[in-house]
Amino acid sequence: MSEHIVHITERSLWEAARARGTYETSTRGRTLAQEGFIHCSTRAQLPGTARRFFADLDDLVVLVIDPDRLDVPVEYETDRPGGEAFPHVYGPIPVAAVVDVEPWT
Template structure:
């Protein structure tokens, strides 16, 4: 069993994904189709991600994702050589892969 990965998002976007059956937002203001993958974090990385990309937003949730339930490749990658590696999901995240939804408060 792989460790869970996390994705922070706006509650309304998660609600829309639940109705559709898949989640396809890469990060704030960017879709999976625009970015090519969905940005995720480990538990340790999450506060920094929230500060960088979601500061000032209310009604955020953290999607707790079971990598074993994904239908798309999961890769840990850095945006620069030797940089910190973040989990990236290269396809839609099935709603069934989200095993918990936590409220986010900065």
């Protein structure tokens, strides 16, 4: 059993994904198609991610994702040598892989 990973997003984007059946937003303002993967975090990384990219937004939610329910690779990668590795999901996230949705305040 893999440890859950998390993804912070706007509630409206999650609601649209629920209707579609898959979540495909990589990060704020960027889609999976544009970025090539979906940016995620560990629980410990989440506050920093929220401060860095979402501090000016309201009505955010945290998607709690079970990697064992994904049918695409999850790779822990860094953007520079010696940097912190973040989980990247290389494909759409099925709604069924999201085991919880938490409000972010």
